[in-house]
Amino acid sequence: MATTQAAAVDRPPTIHDIAALCGVAASTVSRALSTPDRVNIRTRQRIEAAAAQLNYIPNSQAKALSSGRTGAVGVLVPDITNPFYFDLIRGTQLQLKAAGYTQLLVDTEESDEVEASAMEQLRKSADGIVVAASRLSDEALLAAAAKMPMVTVNRDVPGVPAVLIDTPSATTQALDHLISLGHTDVAYMAGPLTSQSSTRRWTTLAEAAKERGVEVRALGPFAPKTQSGAVAADAAVHSGVTACIVFNDLIAIGMLQRLRERGIRVPEDMSIVGCDDIFGADFCNPPLSTMASPIEQAGRVAVSMLLAQLSPVAGGVTRSRSVMPTHLTVRGSTGPAPGMR
Amino acid sequence: MATTQAAAVDRPPTIHDIAALCGVAASTVSRALSTPDRVNIRTRQRIEAAAAQLNYIPNSQAKALSSGRTGAVGVLVPDITNPFYFDLIRGTQLQLKAAGYTQLLVDTEESDEVEASAMEQLRKSADGIVVAASRLSDEALLAAAAKMPMVTVNRDVPGVPAVLIDTPSATTQALDHLISLGHTDVAYMAGPLTSQSSTRRWTTLAEAAKERGVEVRALGPFAPKTQSGAVAADAAVHSGVTACIVFNDLIAIGMLQRLRERGIRVPEDMSIVGCDDIFGADFCNPPLSTMASPIEQAGRVAVSMLLAQLSPVAGGVTRSRSVMPTHLTVRGSTGPAPGMR
DNA sequence: GACGAAATGACAACCGGTTGCCAAATCCTT
DNA sequence: AAGGATTTGGCAACCGGTTGTCATTTCGTC
Numbered sequence: 001m002a003t004t005q006a007a008a009v010d011r012p013p014t015i016h017d018i019a020a021l022c023g024v025a026a027s028t029v030s031r032a033l034s035t036p037d038r039v040n041i042r043t044r045q046r047i048e049a050a051a052a053q054l055n056y057i058p059n060s061q062a063k064a065l066s067s068g069r070t071g072a073v074g075v076l077v078p079d080i081t082n083p084f085y086f087d088l089i090r091g092t093q094l095q096l097k098a099a100g101y102t103q104l105l106v107d108t109e110e111s112d113e114v115e116a117s118a119m120e121q122l123r124k125s126a127d128g129i130v131v132a133a134s135r136l137s138d139e140a141l142l143a144a145a146a147k148m149p150m151v152t153v154n155r156d157v158p159g160v161p162a163v164l165i166d167t168p169s170a171t172t173q174a175l176d177h178l179i180s181l182g183h184t185d186v187a188y189m190a191g192p193l194t195s196q197s198s199t200r201r202w203t204t205l206a207e208a209a210k211e212r213g214v215e216v217r218a219l220g221p222f223a224p225k226t227q228s229g230a231v232a233a234d235a236a237v238h239s240g241v242t243a244c245i246v247f248n249d250l251i252a253i254g255m256l257q258r259l260r261e262r263g264i265r266v267p268e269d270m271s272i273v274g275c276d277d278i279f280g281a282d283f284c285n286p287p288l289s290t291m292a293s294p295i296e297q298a299g300r301v302a303v304s305m306l307l308a309q310l311s312p313v314a315g316g317v318t319r320s321r322s323v324m325p326t327h328l329t330v331r332g333s334t335g336p337a338p339g340m341r
Numbered sequence: 342m343a344t345t346q347a348a349a350v351d352r353p354p355t356i357h358d359i360a361a362l363c364g365v366a367a368s369t370v371s372r373a374l375s376t377p378d379r380v381n382i383r384t385r386q387r388i389e390a391a392a393a394q395l396n397y398i399p400n401s402q403a404k405a406l407s408s409g410r411t412g413a414v415g416v417l418v419p420d421i422t423n424p425f426y427f428d429l430i431r432g433t434q435l436q437l438k439a440a441g442y443t444q445l446l447v448d449t450e451e452s453d454e455v456e457a458s459a460m461e462q463l464r465k466s467a468d469g470i471v472v473a474a475s476r477l478s479d480e481a482l483l484a485a486a487a488k489m490p491m492v493t494v495n496r497d498v499p500g501v502p503a504v505l506i507d508t509p510s511a512t513t514q515a516l517d518h519l520i521s522l523g524h525t526d527v528a529y530m531a532g533p534l535t536s537q538s539s540t541r542r543w544t545t546l547a548e549a550a551k552e553r554g555v556e557v558r559a560l561g562p563f564a565p566k567t568q569s570g571a572v573a574a575d576a577a578v579h580s581g582v583t584a585c586i587v588f589n590d591l592i593a594i595g596m597l598q599r600l601r602e603r604g605i606r607v608p609e610d611m612s613i614v615g616c617d618d619i620f621g622a623d624f625c626n627p628p629l630s631t632m633a634s635p636i637e638q639a640g641r642v643a644v645s646m647l648l649a650q651l652s653p654v655a656g657g658v659t660r661s662r663s664v665m666p667t668h669l670t671v672r673g674s675t676g677p678a679p680g681m682r
Numbered sequence: 683g684a685c686g687a688a689a690t691g692a693c694a695a696c697c698g699g700t701t702g703c704c705a706a707a708t709c710c711t712t
Numbered sequence: 713a714a715g716g717a718t719t720t721g722g723c724a725a726c727c728g729g730t731t732g733t734c735a736t737t738t739c740g741t742c
Contacts, residue, residue, distance in 0.1 A: 012465070014698055025722045030700060040720060060466050061411065062698035064402040065727050081431050083620065086422045093421065093448055102462075105446045107434055121443075124353070125401050226624075253624055279424065283567075283594055285626035355728055366692045371730060381690060403728035406697050 013054040021050045072102040074122040074129040080107040083278040091299020128306045149309045151302045161320040163302045168204035170291035170326035174273045182337035183243040190220030191247030229254015249274035267335030286332030293326040354395040362391045413443040415463035415470040421448040424619040432640020469647045490650045502661040504643045509545035511632035511667035515614045523678035524584040531561030532588035570595015590615035608676030627673030634667040
């Protein structure tokens with residue numbers, strides 16, 4: 001064990017220990033490890049061997065402090081327990097890990113204040129952030145983006161790189177699907193007022209409805225939780241529509257449960273289209289027709305865009321906007337309008 | 342704006358800026374902010390005012406480097422996308438935030454190697470870790486716990502503080518429930534071999550079955566994913582049992598789908614009991630009877646235990662083991678054994 | 683008004699790296 | 713072999729705080 005005596009001290013090894021072991025300066029060790037070209041290959045190999053022997057692990061805090069780069073990326077989501085974000089998180093995690101970055105996951109609790117303070121916090125401890133479904137105003141977001149590299153997901157603010165999920169177009173697909181089933185009176189069950197996605201979908205939907213000459217009304221807003229489904233279901237029934245296009249699957253699943261309780265059959269009496277194709281959409285009762293998109297991929301793309309910002313490659317074109325396609329997946333919750341079969 | 346000119350520099354303010362503004366030494370500012378008693382109340386107020394005016398935010402990296410405390414806690418889960426962990430994560434997040442800590446969430450991908458390397462990494466960048474459903478050996482876990490404060494969840498290793506979820510006892514409840522419905526031939530659908538929970542449940546179940554004079558056999562192992570449900574369902578059908586106690590809800594839900602595809606009715610032909618009461622267990626078809634426990638609370642307790650380790654309170658008793666109760670929630674997936682109604 | 687104790691604040695070292703600068707060593711050219 | 717170009721590696725300052733030490737001030741007390 002004589003050769004490992006330097007490691008015998010309980011404190012984890014530092015570059016100074018390596019330097020002492022190799023008889024070089026600490027700065028040389030630093031260079032050998034981070035700028036291999038700056039150092040003689042033989043010295044480097046000696047240093048690498050020593051590092052391996054001591055089981056050296058660089059102190060990320062110290063590295064961050066002196067270099068200004070933290071090697072971490074913050075990922076802000078409004079609600080960790082919303083299954084929609086699972087795949088997104090999984091995507092960002094995969095891509096970040098592949099690039100040697102650490103993911104700092106923050107739940108902003110659907111609150112603009114928590115979101116803002118998290119950003120302020122992260123400004124020091126992360127190299128950049130991915131912000132999903134921001135609750136912040138355009139101005140606040142733009143200001144924040146000026147202070148640190150940022151990519152948004154599902155939020156379109158000019159000047160801020162974004163990954164957008166093309167649910168508006170899917171909304172039109174959903175409407176056409178319902179029309180083809182004979183529905184002429186449809187409700188859009190809106191999400192939070194601060195959700196840009198919800199607003200956009202409604203705008204698109206209203207326009208498409210006008211073109212097609214059918215009636216579409218907006219109900220809500222509803223919080224994006226299954227519990228809101230009960231309120232939404234009651235509102236839908238009361239409004240007399242025969243089909244609903246719902247802000248997200250969480251609410252839609254909640255509606256399914258409530259409608260069942262009330263003895264209203266889906267899809268015989270009422271058709272429901274959700275959005276996101278979350279975990280559970282395929283096994284609820286009835287299985288939910290929904291607008292699906294490659295969420296995990298969206299997470300990966302967001303990270304790629306962010307990393308491209310962090311270390312611009314000469315000649316590489318930095319995309320500032322990426323739109324993910326969405327398609328309608330029809331399952332059991334949509335059927336012919338009452339009296340149409 | 343004359344008063345804010347010190348903030349006009351683009352670089353975020355440091356304690357040195359505050360010190361300059363107040364005409365005191367940087368160390369005094371540091372003390373005023375972290376050891377308020379060590380400094381005159383009037384000086385402190387001046388400093389606090391200056392800090393507020395400059396919109397000062399302490400640099401967590403620098404703080405971590407010099408103090409040795411990072412203010413972060415790592416949370417390791419085998420699979421972020423497993424809904425079981427949502428509530429756990431939510432619980433740890435809540436409790437950590439309340440205590441002013443940051444949560445570093447890591448997905449260990451069901452791999453002992455990833456888990457070990459994450460721990461090594463976290464050793465420098467976190468003050469402690471919460472490890473859920475570790476895939477590591479007892480020895481490795483014990484060794485890791487010696488190097489940094491640690492609390493495990495759902496993993497019992499002597500010497501390592503743990504939060505345990507009492508699913509074994511719930512397993513017995515499930516068995517009694519099935520027996521009361523007339524089932525005499527039951528299968529236990531096992532989880533991963535490296536999962537201690539799975540092993541314990543089987544041990545408890547086998548013993549309980551012997552006492553009660555009924556037949557219980559183990560099938561599997563099955564990966565804890567819905568996709569494994571198909572294999573599990575086929576295995577169960579082939580074995581001829583009339584009821585299954587399943588390692589977790591993910592597999593159970595997958596079984597439900599497969600059985601439906603194969604035209605086997607649940608619960609008429611086959612009863613299914615899951616475990617965890619995850620998101621979706623209440624709205625799958627049929628709704629799943631399952632063993633439920635306060636997972637979010639488990640997360641909160643785990644963090645409390647960890648924080649107690651980090652800053653021991655004089656006179657406070659540090660608990661090293663906490664068992665969360667579990668109860669059976671009966672829904673639609675369990676019914677009388679065939680020919681028993 | 684003098685004296686000792688407690689409170690206060692400054693200095694400087696330190697945490698573990700990174701990096702600009704410079705001198706020494708090495709290499710190549712003529 | 714001399715001279716210049718290029719490597720190579722060491723020194724020291726620095727990132728932004730924390731903390732031990734110590735001199736000074738303030739206070740209460742006799």
